[in-house]
Amino acid sequence: MSETNKEQDKTKELDSRLEDLDAKLAHMNQKSEQTNKAQHGTGANASGLAMAWRLGSEFIAGVFVGGAIGWLLDTWFGLAPWGMIIFTLLGFVAGMLNMLRSAGKIAPPGQ
Amino acid sequence: MANDPIQQFQINKIFSLGEVGGVEFAMTNSAIFMIATIVVISGFLIMSTSGRGLVPSRWQSTAELIYELVASTLRNTAGTEGMKFFPLVFSLFTFVLTANLIGMFPYFFTVTSHIIVTLALALLVITTVILYGFMRNGMGFLKLFVPSGVPGAILPFIVIIEILSFLSRPISLSLRLFGNMLAGHIVLKVFAGFVVSLTAAGAAGWLGAIFPFAMTIALTALEFLVACLQAYVFTILTCVYLNDAIHPSH
Numbered sequence: 001m002s003e004t005n006k007e008q009d010k011t012k013e014l015d016s017r018l019e020d021l022d023a024k025l026a027h028m029n030q031k032s033e034q035t036n037k038a039q040h041g042t043g044a045n046a047s048g049l050a051m052a053w054r055l056g057s058e059f060i061a062g063v064f065v066g067g068a069i070g071w072l073l074d075t076w077f078g079l080a081p082w083g084m085i086i087f088t089l090l091g092f093v094a095g096m097l098n099m100l101r102s103a104g105k106i107a108p109p110g111q
Numbered sequence: 112m113a114n115d116p117i118q119q120f121q122i123n124k125i126f127s128l129g130e131v132g133g134v135e136f137a138m139t140n141s142a143i144f145m146i147a148t149i150v151v152i153s154g155f156l157i158m159s160t161s162g163r164g165l166v167p168s169r170w171q172s173t174a175e176l177i178y179e180l181v182a183s184t185l186r187n188t189a190g191t192e193g194m195k196f197f198p199l200v201f202s203l204f205t206f207v208l209t210a211n212l213i214g215m216f217p218y219f220f221t222v223t224s225h226i227i228v229t230l231a232l233a234l235l236v237i238t239t240v241i242l243y244g245f246m247r248n249g250m251g252f253l254k255l256f257v258p259s260g261v262p263g264a265i266l267p268f269i270v271i272i273e274i275l276s277f278l279s280r281p282i283s284l285s286l287r288l289f290g291n292m293l294a295g296h297i298v299l300k301v302f303a304g305f306v307v308s309l310t311a312a313g314a315a316g317w318l319g320a321i322f323p324f325a326m327t328i329a330l331t332a333l334e335f336l337v338a339c340l341q342a343y344v345f346t347i348l349t350c351v352y353l354n355d356a357i358h359p360s361h
Contacts, residue, residue: 050340053287061283066275087275090268094275098283101276 051103058098066091116300120224120293141228144220148210156205177205181346188350189357196353199239203232204346211292211338215331223341224292229285236349237281244356255359284348291341295334302327 070087074080100106124137159170167175181201185193207223214221222228244252256273257266305323309316 049337050344053291054344057283057287057290058279061279061286062276065279065282069275069278090271091275091279094272094279097272097276098279 054102055099058102059095062093062095062098063088063091066094116297116304119220119296119300122225140220141222141225144210144213144222145228148206148213148222151213152205152209177201180204184343184347185350185353188347189354192357193350193353196239199236200346200349200353203236203349204342207232207288207345208339208342211342212335214292214296215335215338221292221296223288224296226285226289229289230281232288232345233281233285236284236352240352240356243353244359247357248359252356252359255355280348280352284345288341288345291337295330295337299327299330299334302330 067084067088069091070084073083073087077083097106122139122141124139125143126138128136128138130136155170156174159168159174162168162171164171178201181204182194182197185197185200189196210222213219214224241252244255248254256270256277258269258273261269302323306320306327309320309323312319
């Protein structure tokens with residue numbers, strides 16, 4: 001009997017802790033949402049245009065650099081067409097990474 | 112062709128400075144406007160700081176405003192340690208800003224609308240980052256390309272992608288400034304060209320020309336904004352990259 005009681009107590013304690021955590025998380029989410037909104041709200045037009053340029057150039061630069069390195073490897077080592085194919089794809093990935101980074105969706109490098 | 116929107120970016124030789132190794136060095140309109148930019152910046156700063164009043168004059172407080180803007184940007188992104196790069200960052204910011212703004216005068220040449228100029232500036236930044244990064248951190252600088260907590264199996268891919276991402280920085284930095292200035296000036300010229308062509312078509316044309324004319328005015332305002340904004344974006348990204356050199360893994 002006492003065993004089951006103890007177990008019930010334990011589950012109750014866990015439940016209450018879970019609830020606490022939920023409340024805390026909800027509070028934090030709300031806070032970050034508010035700050036996000038505040039950041040997006042300021043000068044939506046001008047900063048939106050700047051953001052578009054920024055993301056676009058990050059992405060293009062990634063693909064461009066990947067393609068250029070692939071082409072160089074092809075000409076140096078006679079790997080054509082594999083260097084360019086693989087490195088353009090990797091450049092695509094790097095461009096995406098840059099883009100997400102500058103949008104603040106992924107942690108910056110070295111973390 | 113007065114209406115050709117690309118013609119404004121033509122580089123013209125003003126006079127030749129002689130040859131070095133078979134390559135001609137010429138004074139071009141681009142070079143003259145670069146010199147003009149530097150003269151304007153130097154003149155402005157020398158004039159505005161000559162008073163050194165405890166209660167700043169209008170000119171002095173403008174100069175202080177620019178100083179504070181760059182210094183706080185640098186401090187916020189790269190920390191107080193980043194302040195040793197202040198001369199570089201301040202020069203870049205004032206150069207890009209002044210070159211952009213000088214380009215807003217009609218018939219003036221926009222130095223930053225040529226990718227070779229913006230790429231040179233971006234390469235200067237990235238070379239500084241790489242050299243200082245290795246000087247300060249030694250091989251530890253390479254940690255920038257190795258994120259922690261990545262499984263060993265995919266680590267080589269991640270490292271290659273990180274290196275590509277690092278190498279694309281000067282490209283995107285220069286492409287952004289160049290693209291913004293080039294596109295803005297072309298669009299402005301195209302709309303202004305509509306006004307000219309429409310007014311040639313008689314009274315109805317004059318009436319119709321009101322719309323592109325209004326658009327030109329709006330775009331001019333937007334271009335001023337873009338000129339300042341892009342100079343700031345260039346500066347802030349310079350600070351972010353310098354921060355990577357100072358703290359490759361934090």
